[in-house]
Amino acid sequence: MPYFLKNTKILIKKEFLLKLFGDNYLAMNELVLKICSIGSFYVGKTSLIRRFADWKFSTNYLPTIGVDYTIKRVIVNGKHIKLLLADTAGQEVFGKIRSSYYTGSLGCLVVFALNDRKSFNAVPHWIREYRSKVNPHSIVVLVGNKNDLIKDQVISSEEAQLMAKKFDSLYYETSALWGGQEIIEIFHTLASNILNIIAKIHPRPQYLQLSGS
Ligand SMILES: Nc1nc2c(ncn2[C@@H]2O[C@H](COP(=O)(O)OP(=O)(O)OP(=O)(O)O)[C@@H](O)[C@H]2O)c(=O)[nH]1
Ligand SMILES: [Mg+2]
Numbered sequence: 001m002p003y004f005l006k007n008t009k010i011l012i013k014k015e016f017l018l019k020l021f022g023d024n025y026l027a028m029n030e031l032v033l034k035i036c037s038i039g040s041f042y043v044g045k046t047s048l049i050r051r052f053a054d055w056k057f058s059t060n061y062l063p064t065i066g067v068d069y070t071i072k073r074v075i076v077n078g079k080h081i082k083l084l085l086a087d088t089a090g091q092e093v094f095g096k097i098r099s100s101y102y103t104g105s106l107g108c109l110v111v112f113a114l115n116d117r118k119s120f121n122a123v124p125h126w127i128r129e130y131r132s133k134v135n136p137h138s139i140v141v142l143v144g145n146k147n148d149l150i151k152d153q154v155i156s157s158e159e160a161q162l163m164a165k166k167f168d169s170l171y172y173e174t175s176a177l178w179g180g181q182e183i184i185e186i187f188h189t190l191a192s193n194i195l196n197i198i199a200k201i202h203p204r205p206q207y208l209q210l211s212g213s
Pocket of ligand 2: 045046047062063064087088089090
């Protein structure tokens, strides 16, 4: 049976969405895209999500325990979409359970801090861990955070861009503290690329006219 979205034509085959996202991701007649945020502890994963979702920032460090979920509604490519943002804990003590939170996602932010060489060196580990658990078409966006700390910066843009290229991912530099427009761009680009890979995996246009207004 095709899946009907509210006030729209036939949109997506339900079985297809279930296969891609699982039952949890078909909520309230909206398409939900799950995006993970991964990377070493203290790099600013939670801060980037808080900045994007509520446009807020806190200087307090409250380590994420396990995972936190945030829902954010966006309009991408003219479609109304719900983003389910899975903010994972970077601290090693959560290593064993972390990858279970990747299930069903088609995109992730891999975050490091531009003033933390160790967090940058760990990027290949994070990308490999993520890709080993998800659909091979999934999108990875590398994010160098804390670019407000210019004098402490130990990773150059060139070095980070090379890393991104090596793993076939996009690269953005930003600051959750400053809150530049690129934070919105990061999440919107990810969502837009995810819609494109859905189209690639399932190239039948009649099933891919996602909800309009
Ligand atoms: N200067 C500066 N500080 C930041 C920035 N982003 C985050 N921070 C600070 O860095 C610390 C860690 O931020 P979090 O967002 O909690 O880091 P996290 O990656 O979620 O950490 P875990 O949950 O432990 O994995 C906090 O004290 C934040 O205020 C930034 O862009 N610039
Ligand atoms: Mg956190």
